Amino acid sequence: xxxxxxxxxxxxxxxxxxxxxxxxxxxxxxxxxxxxxxxxxxxxxxxxxxxxxxxxxxxxxxxxxxxxxxxxxxxxxxxxxxxxxxxxxxxxxxxxxxxxxxxxxxxxxxxxxxxxxxxxxxxxxxxx
Amino acid sequence: xxxxxxxxxxxxxxxxxxxxxxxxxxxxxxxxxxxxxxxxxxxxxxxxxxxxxxxxxxxxxxxxxxxxxxxxxxxxxxxxxxxxxxxxxxxxxxxxxxxxxxxxxxxxxxxxxxxxxxxxxxxxxxxxxxxxxxxxxxxxxxxxxxxxxxxxxxxxxxxxxxxxxxxxxxxxxxxxxxxxxxxxxxxxxxxxxxxxxxxxxxxxxxxxxxxxxxxxxxxxxxxxxxxxxxxxxxxxxxxxxxxxxxxxxxxxxxxxxxxxxxxxxxxxxxxxxxxxxxxxxxxxxxxxxxxxxxxxxxxxxxxxxxxxxxxxxxxxxxxxxxxxxxxxxxxxxxxxxxxxxxxxxxxxxxxxxxxxxxx
Amino acid sequence: xxxxxxxxxxxxxxxxxxxxxxxxxxxxxxxxxxxxxxxxxxxxxxxxxxxxxxxxxxxxxxxxxxxxxxxxxxxxxxxxxxxxxxxxxxxxxxxxxxxxxxxxxxxxxxxxxxxxxxxxxxxx
Numbered sequence: 001x002x003x004x005x006x007x008x009x010x011x012x013x014x015x016x017x018x019x020x021x022x023x024x025x026x027x028x029x030x031x032x033x034x035x036x037x038x039x040x041x042x043x044x045x046x047x048x049x050x051x052x053x054x055x056x057x058x059x060x061x062x063x064x065x066x067x068x069x070x071x072x073x074x075x076x077x078x079x080x081x082x083x084x085x086x087x088x089x090x091x092x093x094x095x096x097x098x099x100x101x102x103x104x105x106x107x108x109x110x111x112x113x114x115x116x117x118x119x120x121x122x123x124x125x126x127x128x
Numbered sequence: 129x130x131x132x133x134x135x136x137x138x139x140x141x142x143x144x145x146x147x148x149x150x151x152x153x154x155x156x157x158x159x160x161x162x163x164x165x166x167x168x169x170x171x172x173x174x175x176x177x178x179x180x181x182x183x184x185x186x187x188x189x190x191x192x193x194x195x196x197x198x199x200x201x202x203x204x205x206x207x208x209x210x211x212x213x214x215x216x217x218x219x220x221x222x223x224x225x226x227x228x229x230x231x232x233x234x235x236x237x238x239x240x241x242x243x244x245x246x247x248x249x250x251x252x253x254x255x256x257x258x259x260x261x262x263x264x265x266x267x268x269x270x271x272x273x274x275x276x277x278x279x280x281x282x283x284x285x286x287x288x289x290x291x292x293x294x295x296x297x298x299x300x301x302x303x304x305x306x307x308x309x310x311x312x313x314x315x316x317x318x319x320x321x322x323x324x325x326x327x328x329x330x331x332x333x334x335x336x337x338x339x340x341x342x343x344x345x346x347x348x349x350x351x352x353x354x355x356x357x358x359x360x361x362x363x364x365x366x367x368x369x370x371x372x373x374x375x376x377x378x379x380x381x382x383x384x385x386x387x388x389x390x391x392x393x394x395x396x397x398x399x400x401x402x403x404x405x406x407x408x409x410x411x412x413x414x415x416x417x418x419x420x421x422x423x424x425x426x427x428x429x430x431x432x433x434x435x436x437x438x439x440x441x442x443x444x445x446x447x448x449x450x451x452x453x454x455x456x457x458x459x460x461x462x463x464x465x466x467x468x469x470x471x472x473x474x475x476x477x478x479x480x481x482x483x484x485x486x487x
Numbered sequence: 488x489x490x491x492x493x494x495x496x497x498x499x500x501x502x503x504x505x506x507x508x509x510x511x512x513x514x515x516x517x518x519x520x521x522x523x524x525x526x527x528x529x530x531x532x533x534x535x536x537x538x539x540x541x542x543x544x545x546x547x548x549x550x551x552x553x554x555x556x557x558x559x560x561x562x563x564x565x566x567x568x569x570x571x572x573x574x575x576x577x578x579x580x581x582x583x584x585x586x587x588x589x590x591x592x593x594x595x596x597x598x599x600x601x602x603x604x605x606x607x608x609x610x611x
Binding site for chain 2: 005006008009010013019031032033034035054056077078079080081084099
């Protein structure tokens, strides 16, 4: 049984850089591929509602009539499920829903974030 | 006869911020009997299976527990795959094994830290968690989440990891191994640490078996039982020894976990050395029909998922028996006749995870 | 295939003797659970010996269900039996430590014993 099993570690810690960061001056860089928060490129959205139906926490609502896509950030568990099922993404990954590396900023109130899509492009003139 | 007093322990207690309540019947400083009561946060996740389809339920299964979340997801997916007779690609199985062992590593390091905290060794606690932090960064870089990995799905895994990244993980683990050895050496040899754990809370081999103990609690009593020997995922291609101790006391349970740290590092090395190529998932067609008891070794012990499906997209019954539930009876047994001051240490040595116990 | 999982169907009368046999053969109690099926309540008793799986199964009526307690054989069974009592309303005469419905603090008594909406058989 050694008498001072901790001594080596203590000496090493004495000459080592601190294991912690001087937050808020030094911020932790986001690791690539982190599931941070959901972002939408609303112009590409086709309002199919797949993301809203597949969302395990029903954080997303899609309204086809008013062309809005809304998300309750506090309900979202960033499971990436909506990104996986988005039919627009199937054609070109990340073109509609995508996962950002950055987290949402802390908040004290529950708010639903609305994204208003552009007016529907006038459909090709009906063939008379 | 001395006066009997009932001392409540929990549901909020400094050593264990999880809602378990123990009524400790004490005579002077000696605990005569302990009556557990749980159920403060019963969430009824088992019933939720009737509302969610069986593929989406993976998200729920993963969130049963915050520490062994990946293995919960893996247990669920393996159960469904077994019912549907899906042939999961070898690469997905290997990745699951790596992530499973990484979560075992970070869970055991977390536990060692909490243990040090329980007997008041603050700096040891911080060193354990410093090492865990390196591991969490690697987990985040490969899966996208630090705690909820979210990388397992029915039919394979949701992400692939490049071979270069796997080699880097092995390099990092090689570097960590010596540091872990230095830190865990304190648990193994420090006299003050031993004083708190050696000979405390003894469970004999017979008791452990009769009370249905699982995981390190069972193995520390000399029963060599590890669900990984069933050979699920990639474990049929790995050489590993089931780690046991014979003393059955708190120190033995601690030593089993320490040795499992090195065993896990070795398992990851072996998997990376024989990493198969190819796809990481298969397409899932149709609905499951049948039943299976999925048993997987978690950091805390054997977890059992009973999955019963009837051919619809919702499962008929989903039941999770987490390791802590099985270890509650041994905990109550070991508390009988102990000193009141040893209760927190003993409660911690079964590595209780009450939130996942109540699902 | 990970492992073979043999299941034996038994009746409430033979439950305690069968469990005693398991205990005498050195089996460990893995878990006990009830499932609500359209035909009634199915209760599974799972055992394990050196990673070899064994399961006993009983089907009882869902209306005022009752089963003999095996907590006299496996002491740890009291936790599972109290759980089943709180979630399914199964009575266990002879339970060594009865929490009398206070094991889980649930908002609704015996919620798991309600027939689920999805238990209808699959459309072929």
